Amino acid sequence: MSHTFRVDLRGVVDLLSHHLYATPRVYVRELLQNAVDAITARRLSEPRADGGIRFEPAERTGDRTLRIHDTGIGLTENQVHELLATIGRSSKRDDLGFARHEFLGQFGIGLLSCFMVADEIRVVTRCGDHPTVLWTGHSDGRYTVVLPGEQRAEPGTTVTLVPRPGEEHWLTERTVRELAGLYGSMLPFTVRVGDATVTTALPPWEKAPGETSAARWARLSAYAQEAFGFVPFDVIDLAAPEGGVRGVAFVLPAPANPAVRVAHRVYLKQMLLSEGIEGLLPSWAFFVRCVVDTTELRPTASREALYDDSLLEEVRQSLGGNLRGWLARLGAGDPRRLRDFLAIHHLGVKALAVHDDEMLRLVHQWWPYETNVGQLTLAEFADRYGVVRYTASADEFRQMSTVAAAQRIPLINAGYVYDDQLLPRLPDAVDDVAVEVLNPADLTMRLDHLDPAGEAEVRPFRALAQRVLERHGVEVVVRSFDPASLPALYLLDGDTALQGDLRRARDDSDDLWASLYDAFTSGPEQRPQLVFNHRNPLARQAMSTGDEELAALAVEGLFTQALLLARQPLTPAATAAFNQSFLGLLTRAMGQQK
Numbered sequence: 086m087s088h089t090f091r092v093d094l095r096g097v098v099d100l101l102s103h104h105l106y107a108t109p110r111v112y113v114r115e116l117l118q119n120a121v122d123a124i125t126a127r128r129l130s131e132p133r134a135d136g137g138i139r140f141e142p143a144e145r146t147g148d149r150t151l152r153i154h155d156t157g158i159g160l161t162e163n164q165v166h167e168l169l170a171t172i173g174r175s176s177k178r179d180d181l182g183f184a185r186h187e188f189l190g191q192f193g194i195g196l197l198s199c200f201m202v203a204d205e206i207r208v209v210t211r212c213g214d215h216p217t218v219l220w221t222g223h224s225d226g227r228y229t230v231v232l233p234g235e236q237r238a239e240p241g242t243t244v245t246l247v248p249r250p251g252e253e254h255w256l257t258e259r260t261v262r263e264l265a266g267l268y269g270s271m272l273p274f275t276v277r278v279g280d281a282t283v284t285t286a287l288p289p290w291e292k293a294p295g296e297t298s299a300a301r302w303a304r305l306s307a308y309a310q311e312a313f314g315f316v317p318f319d320v321i322d323l324a325a326p327e328g329g330v331r332g333v334a335f336v337l338p339a340p341a342n343p344a345v346r347v348a349h350r351v352y353l354k355q356m357l358l359s360e361g362i363e364g365l366l367p368s369w370a371f372f373v374r375c376v377v378d379t380t381e382l383r384p385t386a387s388r389e390a391l392y393d394d395s396l397l398e399e400v401r402q403s404l405g406g407n408l409r410g411w412l413a414r415l416g417a418g419d420p421r422r423l424r425d426f427l428a429i430h431h432l433g434v435k436a437l438a439v440h441d442d443e444m445l446r447l448v449h450q451w452w453p454y455e456t457n458v459g460q461l462t463l464a465e466f467a468d469r470y471g472v473v474r475y476t477a478s479a480d481e482f483r484q485m486s487t488v489a490a491a492q493r494i495p496l497i498n499a500g501y502v503y504d505d506q507l508l509p510r511l512p513d514a515v516d517d518v519a520v521e522v523l524n525p526a527d528l529t530m531r532l533d534h535l536d537p538a539g540e541a542e543v544r545p546f547r548a549l550a551q552r553v554l555e556r557h558g559v560e561v562v563v564r565s566f567d568p569a570s571l572p573a574l575y576l577l578d579g580d581t582a583l584q585g586d587l588r589r590a591r592d593d594s595d596d597l598w599a600s601l602y603d604a605f606t607s608g609p610e611q612r613p614q615l616v617f618n619h620r621n622p623l624a625r626q627a628m629s630t631g632d633e634e635l636a637a638l639a640v641e642g643l644f645t646q647a648l649l650l651a652r653q654p655l656t657p658a659a660t661a662a663f664n665q666s667f668l669g670l671l672t673r674a675m676g677q678q679k
C-alpha cells in the first residue's frame with residue numbers, strides 16, 4: 086500500500102529561516118518577485134495591462150498587517166489549491182520542469198519565506214473574469230479557501246501578512262520602504278510603499294539619453310558611495326552577452342586584501358538578488374566591486390548565490406576580459422593613471438602575479454622598480470640592459486648597488502614583498518626575457534684580482550687582517566674595484582646571514598637546543614666577506630704600512646665602517662672593535678702632534 090509524504094510546515098519554515106535564507110529581510114524580495122512575475126504573466130496576453138505594485142505597511146492598514154497589491158494575472162480557485170497550497174509547485178516552470186525564462190521565480194517555495202515574519206498569510210486574488218478567491222494559510226500548515234461575496238474590482242492579487250508576535254517591526258513603513266527600495270528600486274514597474282515611489286533611480290548599468298560623461302561619472306560615483314561606501318578610483322562598463330549581463334565595476338580607491346572573497350551586487354531581471362554574490366569575477370579581480378544585472382544566470386533557491394555552472398564560468402571569463410581591456414586601455418592611453426592604479430593596488434596585483442601570468446605581465450610592464458640606475462619598470466630595464474639582474478633582498482641591494490653600478494652592473498632591488506618569487510617566474514609569462522640573480526659572492530667574482538706581484542705584496546696585510554677579524558667570522562679578500570673612494574666593502578648574502586644567526590644562537594644556548602640548531606647549521610660554514618679595495622688610497626696605505634699596530638687599528642676601523650655602510654647591525658664585538666680602533670687611532674694621532 087502506498088502513502089503520500091506529509092509535510093510538517095513548521096519544520097519547513099524552520100528549515101527555510103535557519104538554513105536557506107540568511108535573514109527574514111528576504112520576505113520583501115519574495116513578495117516583490119511574485120508580484121513582478123504575475124504582472125509579466127498578465128502582459129504575455131495583455132501587453133498593455135497596467136504594471137503597478139503597492140505596499141500598504143502596518144501603520145496604514147490600521148490592523149498591524151502588511152498588504153501588497155499587484156495588478157498581475159491573479160489565480161483561479163483551482164490554481165490557488167494547486168499552486169499556493171502545494172509546496173514546491175510553481176507556475177513558472179514549463180511542462181518539462183525547466184524554469185521559464187521570463188520569470189524570476191521557479192522553485193515554488195518563495196511565499197513560505199513570509200512565515201518567517203507572519204503567522205498567517207491571506208491571498209485575495211482574481212484572474213480575468215473568474216470569481217475572486219480568498220486563500221488563508223497558517224504557519225502550522227492549515228489553510229482555507231473561500232469565495233468571498235465581495236469581488237475585486239480588477240484582476241490582480243493582494244497578499245496580507247498577519248505578523249508573528251515579536252516580528253511586527255518587519256512590517257513597519259520604514260522597514261518595508263527600505264527593503265522594497267533595496268530589492269526593487271531598479272525594477273521596470275512602479276513600486277510604491279505608502280505614498281512613496283521607490284523605483285525612481287536610473288539603474289547604474291543604463292545610460293540616460295544625452296547624459297554627459299561628467300554627469301554619468303557623478304551619478305555612478307554617488308551610487309558607489311551609497312552602495313559600497315567609497316568614491317571609486319574609476320568606473321568600468323561591463324557586458325557579458327552570453328549571460329545577459331550588463332553592469333559596472335567600481336575600482337577601489339584604497340588597497341584591498343586579495344585573499345578576501347569579493348562580494349558583488351547582482352540583479353536578476355532588474356530585481357536585486359543579493360548584495361553578497363561571490364564568484365562572479367575571476368579571483369584576480371580583487372580590486373573592484375560590481376553591480377550587474379543578468380537575465381540568464383540562474384540563482385540558487387536561497388537567491389544568495391549563483392549556480393556555478395559553465396555559463397557562469399563563461400561570464401566570469403568575459404567580465405575578466407572587460408577588466409583586462411580597461412587595464413590595456415589605460416596602459417595605451419593613460420599610463421600615468423595605470424601607475425596611479427598600481428600605486429594603490431600593487432601589493433594585491435603582485436600577490437596574484439605569483440601564480441597568474443596576466444598579473445605578472447602587468448607588473449613587468451608598469452610597476453616601477455628601485456634599481457641602481459634609477460626607477461625603471463622591468464620591461465624598460467630588460468630593454469635597456471638585456472638581462473633582468475636582481476638582488477633577492479633589500480640588504481644585499483644596499484650592500485652592492487653602488488659597487489655594482491661602478492662596475493656597470495645594473496641591478497634591481499627585488500627585496501620588496503613577493504618580488505623574489507615574481508622575478509624568477511618572469512620567463513614563464515614574458516617572451517624573450519632573461520633573468521639572473523646577483524649574490525654578493527657573484528659580485529666578488531666580478532671584481533678585479535690583483536696581478537701576481539700585487540697579490541704577493543698584500544699577502545702579509547691580508548694575513549694580519551684575517552687574524553684581526555677572525556673573531557668576527559669574516560673572510561678577508563683584497564680586490565681592485567670602483568668606486569676608488571670606497572676603502573672596503575662588506576658582503577653578506579641572505580643564506581650566510583641566516584647561518585650566522587643560527588650559529589650565534591647555538592653558541593648561546595644549552596646542549597639540548599644546541600643540538601637542534603646543529604641540525605640547521607650543518608654544512609661548510611659560509612662567511613661574510615670584507616673586500617679591501619686596492620684602488621683606494623687609504624686602504625693601500627694600510628696595506629703597505631710596516632706598522633702592524635697601525636694596520637690592525639685601520640683594519641678594525643674599516644671593517645666597522647663597511648658594516649655601517651652595509652647597514653648591518655653592530656654586534657657587541659663589532660662595537661668593541663670600533664671603539665678600540667677609533668680610540669687607538671686618536672691616541673696615535675694625538676701622540677704624533679705632541
Ligand SMILES: Nc1ncnc2c1ncn2[C@@H]1O[C@H](COP(=O)(O)OP(=O)(O)OP(=O)(O)O)[C@@H](O)[C@H]1O
Nearest residue numbers: 119123159168175176190191192193194195196242
Ligand atoms: N502575487 C501573485 N500573483 C499570482 N500568482 C502568485 C502570486 N504569488 C504567488 N503566486 C503563485 O504561487 C506560486 C508559488 O509561489 P512561490 O513564491 O512560493 O514560488 P515561485 O515564485 O513559483 O518560486 P520561487 O520559490 O523561486 O520564488 C507561484 O508559482 C505563482 O503561481
